[in-house]
Structures are given as structure tokens and as C-alpha cells.
Amino acid sequence: MSKFFHFYGGVHPNESKISSGVPIAEPPLYPLYTVPLSMHIGAPAKALVSVGDKVLKGQRIGEPASFVSSNIHSPTSGKIKSMGTCLGPMGNQLPCVVIESDGEDKEAEPLPPILNWRDSDPQTLRNRVAEAGIVGMGGASFPTPVKLSVPPGKMIDTLIINGVECEPCLTADHRLMLEAPKMILDGVSIVANLLQVKNVFIGIEDNKPDAIALLTKEAASYSNPEIHIAPLHVRYPQGAEKQLIYAITKRQVPSGGLPADVHCVVQNIGSSFAIAEAVIKGKPLYERVTTVTGTPLVAPGNWRFRVGTSYAEAIKLAGGLKEGAQIGKLISGGPMMGFAVYSQEIPVMKNTSGILLMSPDEIHQYTSKSCLRCGRCNDVCPMQLMPGILSVQIENERFDDAQNWHVMDCIECGCCAYTCPAGRPLVQHMRRAKAEVGAKLRAAKAAADAAKAAADAAKAAADGKNAK
């Protein structure tokens, strides 16, 4: 099998995948589930239940509030205890529904399975994906039905499945590939059918040789379209959409563009699995495989958590802390792009790929030392930006300059800050600048729109006058 070459830049952090040998386990039923109504990018879902209502497992409790939004389903049967807000992993308040489990875990009537999916038309399948509330489970949680709706005028010829799992420590996708290869491949075929594409690749880094071998073997029985397994050199951030597309197809997603601009769609392994379950079994998305890992834990592993399980329960499930161990950082997601959180009450969401604990001595403290201009950030930036120069500009609040030096192309992968010998918080600088520049661009666009509307109105008025 020929190896695909990697992309520009990137780093290779210590993989620390200590839970890769632990099979996926089922957690017990918990008395309370805090289900956020905003587990996706876009508008929070509109609640369909109110306090005191009885719900069943898999019952829809939230419906999309806009085009970019998603359905939410109850993880268990029980009563709605309260509705309010809960803390999200980014420190924001999310609207949520708290469900008190009745212990029976009674399932609602599942969606009718679509067994003849090979012959179903794309719209039926897309509707099913929407009904099941499927979002991108790699981290960004972009609603999948939106992603699978090809914008008019765009042609898609390649489907890439992201089994890279380039984040250190995380093993959820790896375990899923080992334990449910059939289901994943079914899901991949469903998406390939839906999009009517001929080129299908599953990108897997070569630090998971068992997954590559197993999927290659299983994929042999799939035809129309054939599914190719693409082993990739280990390099972070290979799992970033643009980098993965480049590594496999050598196509560059244009700056500010989408994968559809280079005729690609990228799907996560977990999402493919969820799509297969939704289509073949009619099961909506209310549980996902999450890695709970970190050196302070007694028994790191992978669990199929229902959404709404609190991090505290997850940590307890992993055996709790070792004797004398302390938590220095609690991270939602992986160590490179995950969010440091300060509360164990945060619920597992559809995009929680991992819960990582770091002991105090593993933590690297950011400093305010000035940039040494060593240029290492420059070498590792997969977007080929100049993070060193950008960070100095942003430190001095020169956001216009930062925009000129392409800060908006930053994907916040963290390679620059990972490699910075001065320990500068480069990603934080970039986020700040992206927020400021984004606000400026939005304001400019709004102003332009308003001016255009005013001009149109004036023109219409003038026309009206002329008509008289």
C-alpha cells in the first residue's frame, strides 16, 4: 500500500494514546442527564418539552431553530426535571434540559429503518440524517445534513472519511474502527450514495496499523463505490479538514472557502457510524464514544456515553484519581485543540471526543516573554502563516495589520504555541484577532448591505416618482 505524503508544517507531539487497547464499554444509567440544546454550531435547538413532561429514550426533545441547527433527542426515559442553562466547555451558558431518569430506560418507537438505502433517493437519506440529529462528531459539530446538502453549482466528486485522530491521547475513533468496522463502512457507503460520489477514501494515520488492516480487509467487500483506505504519515494536524484534503487529493481548499470548492466532503468516523445507525437501525444520535484519559486516572478507557452525562461521572467511571494524584487541567477534547474547563458539571455533548485530565506537573505555563523570532512557528504552521509576526501585531492591537498578514486563515491548530520556545500564548492571540477582525468584517458587511438597501430604496422611490 503506497503511503500518502503529508502537508506543509505540522508537529508530532507525544501521542500518549494510553487507552487505545481498552475496548469500548457501556456506562451505567445515571439518575440525571443535563442535555444542552446547543450541541452544534448554529442556533440552539427549540425545546419541544416542558418541565414535568415524561420522555422516552430517543424521543425528540429539541427541533432545529434555523437552517444551521439540529434535532436533540433524549438519552433515556424519565421526567423533565428542569430547564435552564448549564455551563458549556467554552465557559459559556448553554440552554439545557435536565432529565431525571426513571430507571426503566424505555425506548421510544425508533425511526423506520431504511434497509434499502442503496436505492433510496438522496433527499430521503438526508432527511433521515437530519431527523436523527447528526452533527460532525470530530469537534466542530457542524450539522451534518447541512454539510451533505451540496450548494447549487458545486460538484462533489470525493468523499473523505476522517479516521486520522491526530489529536494525542484520544482513542475513541480508533476503538470504534476496530469494534464496528462494518457499521462504519455502511455509513460511508450511505454517505457516498447520498452524494453520488465515486472516490471514497478513509484517511487513517499509520500509528493505527490494526485499524488500517481491519478496514482494508472489510472494505474489500464494498463496491459501487469502492472504499479506499488511505494510510497517512503521523503528523498533527492531519485531521484538520483542509490538511486532510490536501494530504489525500493534493487539492488546496481556497482561503475562506469550503471543501466543496475543491469538490470534497469530509466526514468523521463517528459521524459515519451514527449515520449508519440512524439509517439502518433508525436510532437517533444520543450517545457517542468518548475517551476518558490522562495520567492521573486509575483506568483510562473508552465509553459509549449518552449525551448529558456529567464529566464528574465520566471521571468516576475511569476509576477516579490515582492515590495522591491531582488534576491540574481538565480538558474537553484533545490536548492540542481542546478547551480547558473548570467544572466537572459540564455534560458530555455530541462533539465531546475526549475528556482529558492532566496532572499539575505536566502543565506547561504560558509566559509573556517577547518573541525570539526563532521562526519555529513559521516552520510548523500548516496554513503557512507567520504566527510570530502576527502575535506581535496582535499584542499591540494592530488588527488591521494582522488581517493583512492573513490571520483569518488561522485554523487554531496550536502547532505554533506547541513549538514556541518563549511559551507565548499564540493561539489565544490568534483567537482574539479573529474575533476582532471578524466583528469588523461583519460590521463592514452590514454597513455595505444597509447602504445598498438605502440606495435601492432611493432608486425605487425615484423610479416611482418618474412613473408618476
Place this chain on the structure above:
Amino acid sequence: MSEDAKNTMEAQTAPATQQPKPTAEPAKTQPSMPGLIVSSSPHFHTHDTVESIMRWVIIALLPACLAGIYFFGLGALRVLAICTVASLAFEYLSAKAMGKSNELKDGSAAVTGLLLGMNLPSSTPWWICVIGCFMAIVVGKMIYGGLGCNPFNPALVGRVALLLAFPVVMTTWPMPRVPQCLANDAPIVATTSATPAQSDDPADAALMPTTTATPLKYSKLARTNKTAATLLEDCTPANQKPFINYWQMFLGIGKGGSLGETCGLALLIGGVLLVMLNIVRWQIPVFYLATMTIITGIAWIAAPESYANPVFHLLSGGVLLGAFFMATDMVTTPLSRTGAIVFGIGCGILTACIRLWGSYPEGVSFSILIMNAFTPLIDRFTAGKPFGMPKKKGIAMPKA
């Protein structure tokens, strides 16, 4: 506003305006310190730090320092020690005066001091060393805001300041020691033009009983004075084959010069170590030396009777020290690989031109300083095309 009100205003303005500048230190004084830490991603780090980089640079400089101490004796050790200590002291004092947190332990001042010391003759009086350190650390670095903010290589600022202020002292080179086994073979250029020391300090004078000139000086003489055209050959013993002389030059045997620049082998060991550790970009020394070779080679081929050959140029003077340790200073050189290539070529052209046609025999320091000034421009024009951008060179100049 009444006088009283004004006073109140000042009194209350004082604490309010002394807000710290945005920094990224962990907040230190918080009641009921919670255990968890929150910070921006990423949460992993390479564990490379400024300290580790500076430590490696010092280690890479040690072979050349030891060679200098071997060839020039305790005088060399004395200069190196004075420069290092004085640099650290100036760094400490200016950080104090500027109210900056003290970052002595990062070792950058020690590197600057060591580099400056290596760029001085071993006979330099102590007070000139101290002045050089003042120029390097205070004028060359700290007034710009400290490490990372200086536009010019601080050690070179110190050296050039001394070269302009004390030209005689800075170009009076003590006789290097010649190993016993080679004592019979006359060193290449140490036999002529011994002049007495120019120092008023008897202790300094005692340290440098004999002085000599550098090979470059001779090549310059050879060019400017046609009667001395064969001087270089004259001072090579007739019974020795030229390549032995080049080996001697490479090893620094019997070669006059600054205490850290004579032993090419030691410099090469240190330089290769830094390149292998990815602390310096290989592009800078390689393109620097290659450009030097090409230009001096063309001159030599065109007029071999007035210009020395490229090997002579590479092995003489401070070009190896400059190419591996001075031109590769991170702070003052371009960020990108392309920028490093441009920088190296620029340094090579300037050094070769100054050596061949300038009034100074040596041009390494000046060429690197001049290229330092071009660094922001090089950065701007070699800024790569971001991933997914249509091809466009560099970053547009901001509108005035």
C-alpha cells in the same frame, strides 16, 4: 479645577494608571487559589525553552572558546570572563532600571557577552571590554525593550562600537601560541611587522609581548600595494606546500585574529551542532559561505595576482564565526527559510565586497549589521503564500 481637586486627582490617578501592561503570567495573588488551571489550547508543549536554546548556544561556543584560550593563553580567558560577567551585570542593572522582570537566567546576556569576547583580541584591556558590553547590552539590546526586540545583533553592536572607538586596540593582535610539534614550521603570517602593544596598562602590555597581523591584513596589503603583491607568498616558508598552510589556517595555528575566530574546526563543530539541533537555520551559514566563495572566486579567477583565493577568504578572519554564530542570531534574522536564504546571500555579497574593495580588511560585522537592518523588509517580501491563497508574493505595504 481648584488646586485641591488637582491634588486629589493626581493622588488617585497614580494607582489607577499604573495598571500592568497585558502580560501572560499566571495570576499570583488570588485568595482561595483553586486547583484547576484554565488556559488557551494547546495544552501540550515541546518543552523547548529560551533557556534550553541559550544553553545549547553556549555549549556550541565552548570549543571555539577553548581553542581561543589554548592559542592566546590566559588573556583570552580573562577577556571572555570579563565580557560575560559585565554583560550579565549590565543586563541585570538595565532590567532593574526599566522595571522589567529579571530574565538573567535565560542566558541570552551570557551568550552576547561570550560572543563579544570572542570577537575581541585577547589583549583587549578590561575597561574596553566593559565599554563593549555596555554598548552591546544596554545600547544594542535593552533600550529596545530587551531580548526579542533588538533590531541589531547586540554582540556586533558592541564590537563595531569598539572597532570605531578604539581602532588600534581592536586591530592589535597578540601572537598566538604555536604547538611545540609545529614550532619548527613557521606560522603562516606571524613572522613580520611585530609592533609594540598600544595599551597604556602595563599589565595588559605584559599579556601581549608580541603582536601580529591577520592574514586578511596581508591580503589587503597585497592588493593596495603592488610591491607587496607577493608578500603572502613571501611569508610562507618555501619548503611548505600551500595546503598545509590552509590546514593551519583552518585549525588556527599561528593565525592572528580575535580570540574566538581563529580555529575554524572548533567553530565548525559548534555550528554543525546548532544546525543539527535546529537552533539555527542551515540556510544562513550555507548561503553566506557559498556566496562568499563565488564572489571571491570570480575575483580570484579574474585577477589572481591581486586577490586572494576563496579558500583563503573562508578560512581567514571572522567569517566562520560570523556565519555560524552571528548571522544566525534568531532575533535579528528573517523568520522564514526563504528569508534566511536571502539574508545569507546578502551577508555574503556585502562581506565579499567589503573585503575585496572596501577600506576595512574585514567586513563580517558590518555586513551582518547591514543585513539586520533589512530583516523586516525581507520578512515582508518573503512571507509565504498561505495555504489555499492564490499566488502572490509577500505582504502588501500598509497604506500611509
Place this chain on the structure above:
Amino acid sequence: MSTLLIIVIVGLLTGIAIAIVSRLFGTAADPMEENLKALLPGANCGGCGFAGCSGYAKALAEGTAKPGLCAAQKAEDLEKMVAMLGVAAEAKEPLVAVVMCNGDDINASRQAQYNGINDCRNAAIVAGGAKTCVFGCLGLGSCARVCPFGAIEITEHHIAVVHRELCRGCGRCVQVCPKKLIRLVPKSAEVNVLCSNPMKGPAKFKACKAACIGCGKCVREAPDNMHIDTGTSLAKVNYENPPSEALANVCPTHALRKQID
């Protein structure tokens, strides 16, 4: 000697050249504008809505703006300006900034140690600042750094407070606060409700001991001066008719208070 002569001559010639060029191409500054600018405080805070003091002075000289828009101007300077221009000053209620939060480290403790850029707008990106009350003041001093008058102080318990007597109401701090906690209120209002948490009473009292829990005591005591904001269940001051200082005593959580004691 000749060198000296040459230098002197070159210097003279250059001076003459500069004089000629500035005569020919220089633009005469409007003396009126200069005089008006001298009467402005020169802090360039932008509170008047023009680009700094010179921008306002220009607008005044052109007659497109009225005097009195500068919050930082001294009264006697304003009088002089009115006399100079012969235009009545625009009546403007003096405003001061108030940080609508009293959740310092004692009232609303920090949940985690923040490690990053020491600036509120940067800290707000990371886990929202990690305070028990997510709406509260982060206390890293973004507002204090932009204040042209040095009127904002970060206390030792990490909360921003505005010194009323120094604040000129330019509103720069309002723009930079990532939590939108700073408001410009009439200077006549002695007490303010220092809480911006829109959550329900018990939840916010759990988060912060100084939260306005919406109990309504102040409204019952002074119905003309106070009201409960629908939606956020926060008591709000009626700024057209602000309450007296004494009303602060009825508030059980001391959310209604003067900002600096």
C-alpha cells in the same frame, strides 16, 4: 577652517530653502481653531464623537458643532469657548461610567487559575474567565488601560471600580469591556445596582454573594426611583429620577450601592 565655512554655508542655504518652501506650500493654521483647541483638555478621548480634540476644534471653528460636547472640559474653559464663539453651549447632563458588577474575589470567587494574556478581552475567550458568575467583572483591567483619565482602578480583590470624580464620561471603557458591564449613567445618580447577571435569583446568589436577587425591597421602598427589569429580574435605577443614597441600606445583598465607599 574651510570645512567649518562650508558647513556653515550649507546650513544657511538649507535653512533659507526650508523657509521658502514652507512659505510657498505651507497651510496657515486657523487661529480660531488653535484657540479653541487650547481650551479643550487634549485627552483625545473621542467622547465628543469627533476624531480627538483637534477634530472637535475644527468642527467648532466651522460651526458644525456646538460647544459643550466635551465631557472632560473644565467649566471656565467652556465659558470662554461660548464667549469666543457666541453660540450657546449644548446642554449636556454629565455622565459617569459605572461598572455594573460588585462580584470581586470575595463575593464571586474564581473557579480556576487563569493562565494566559492578562487582559479581559483575551481572558473572556478562555473558559469565559472562570468566575463563579460568568457575567461578572474579570478584573484584568482592559478598561483601566484605555481610560485616558486614569479614573478606573482595579482593586486588590480584582474588580474594576470607577472613581467618579475623575471620570469624564467619555465611554471608552464601555467599548472594551467584554462582559458589557460598564454603563454611562447620569452623575446625579448616587447609587446604582451593581449586578448584571440575568439568571434567576437563587442561582445568581449561589454564584455571587453581592448579586441583585430581584427581591424588590428597593422598589417597594422607592417605587418612583426604582423598577424591576422584566426578563432579567434585576432591579434598575430610574435614571430620570434617581434614588437617594439612603436607599442603599434596604438592599439585603448590597447590590444597590455607591461604587466606592
